[in-house]
Amino acid sequence: MSVSPVKRQKMESALDQLKHHTTVVADTGDFNAIDEYKPLDATTNPSLILAAAQMPAYQELVDDAVAYGKKLGGSEEEQITNACDKLFVLFGAEILKRIPGRVSTEVDARLSFDKEGMIQRARRLIDLYKEAGIGKDRILIKLSSTWEGIQAGKVLEAEYGIHCNMTLLFSFAQAVACAEAGVTLISPFVGRILDWYVANGDKKTYEPSEDPGVKSVTKIYNYYKKFGYKTIVMGASFRNTGEIKALTGCDYLTISPKLLAELSKEYVKLTPTLSAKEAQACELEKIHLDEKAFRWHHNEDQMAVEKLSDGIRKFAADAIKLERMLK
Numbered sequence: 136m137s138v139s140p141v142k143r144q145k146m147e148s149a150l151d152q153l154k155h156h157t158t159v160v161a162d163t164g165d166f167n168a169i170d171e172y173k174p175l176d177a178t179t180n181p182s183l184i185l186a187a188a189q190m191p192a193y194q195e196l197v198d199d200a201v202a203y204g205k206k207l208g209g210s211e212e213e214q215i216t217n218a219c220d221k222l223f224v225l226f227g228a229e230i231l232k233r234i235p236g237r238v239s240t241e242v243d244a245r246l247s248f249d250k251e252g253m254i255q256r257a258r259r260l261i262d263l264y265k266e267a268g269i270g271k272d273r274i275l276i277k278l279s280s281t282w283e284g285i286q287a288g289k290v291l292e293a294e295y296g297i298h299c300n301m302t303l304l305f306s307f308a309q310a311v312a313c314a315e316a317g318v319t320l321i322s323p324f325v326g327r328i329l330d331w332y333v334a335n336g337d338k339k340t341y342e343p344s345e346d347p348g349v350k351s352v353t354k355i356y357n358y359y360k361k362f363g364y365k366t367i368v369m370g371a372s373f374r375n376t377g378e379i380k381a382l383t384g385c386d387y388l389t390i391s392p393k394l395l396a397e398l399s400k401e402y403v404k405l406t407p408t409l410s411a412k413e414a415q416a417c418e419l420e421k422i423h424l425d426e427k428a429f430r431w432h433h434n435e436d437q438m439a440v441e442k443l444s445d446g447i448r449k450f451a452a453d454a455i456k457l458e459r460m461l462k
Contacts, residue, residue, distance in 0.1 A: 306439030
């Protein structure tokens with residue numbers, strides 16, 4: 136439905152309307168995009184940092200990270216690990232100059248099944264931010280939503296007051312375990328769920344309300360609100376603006392610059408599809424998952440099993456590419 140130019144002048148863009156109902160987060164490591172769309176928060180991951188680090192504009196940050204790694208010394212492997220951590224923090228610190236809220240910084244995906252390793256790396260990142268004069272209240276540490284990752288998040292939140300963002304979340308079991316662990320925020324993926332159903336089923340197109348990724352986030356949101364969990368639900372990994380608009384009212388949505396640009400040029404009326412009030416009426420049963428039950432329920436969801444392992448492999452591959460670049 137096209138909107139007349141006169142009406143358009145009076146009407147807010149879809150992006151501006153979305154911001155009334157949902158906290159908009161920029162899914163990027165590019166500072167220019169953050170300046171342009173003025174999100175509250177920003178999220179980064181190894182893939183985004185790798186892309187940004189290859190831009191000439193950010194060469195100085197890369198040089199600073201390399202110098203830091205050399206200064207600390209140790210084996211070449213230790214120097215590269217330290218340089219990578221420093222690079223993530225340098226990007227995070229620059230992003231925080233441009234947003235009022237928090238930045239998400241990811242722990243190496245190769246630690247996804249190492250609870251203690253994730254806890255140590257998270258604390259290291261927080262220490263690096265502290266050295267840069269940034270308090271832990273402005274950081275979300277991103278961890279893979281494996282059983283080990285969720286338990287690492289539980290310890291970091293309860294014992295160290297470090298806020299966690301659980302990423303690569305595809306199954307309802309993952310969402311329930313994260314809520315029970317008391318983490319600050321989860322990032323259930325939307326587009327990657329759609330990708331799987333398109334690749335593995337006969338149906339190739341979905342209306343936004345029928346999109347399997349949208350339905351997954353809707354169920355998680357309703358469950359959290361119905362049972363009073365404080366964990367923030369942040370829909371992530373979108374393929375089109377239809378998915379985003381179908382989740383209007385979700386706590387947070389993290390959106391790529393490309394889709395932020397499209398939303399800023401769309402003039403359609405947005406109405407919230409998710410609300411805490413309506414969630415109370417949902418027919419959902421409260422469940423408790425120990426490790427055995429978690430592994431079983433997650434394993435029953437073929438899509439989630441495949442997308443979680445695929446996501447870990449891809450983030451790990453980009454972390455290796457980043458290390459090669461620094462080397």
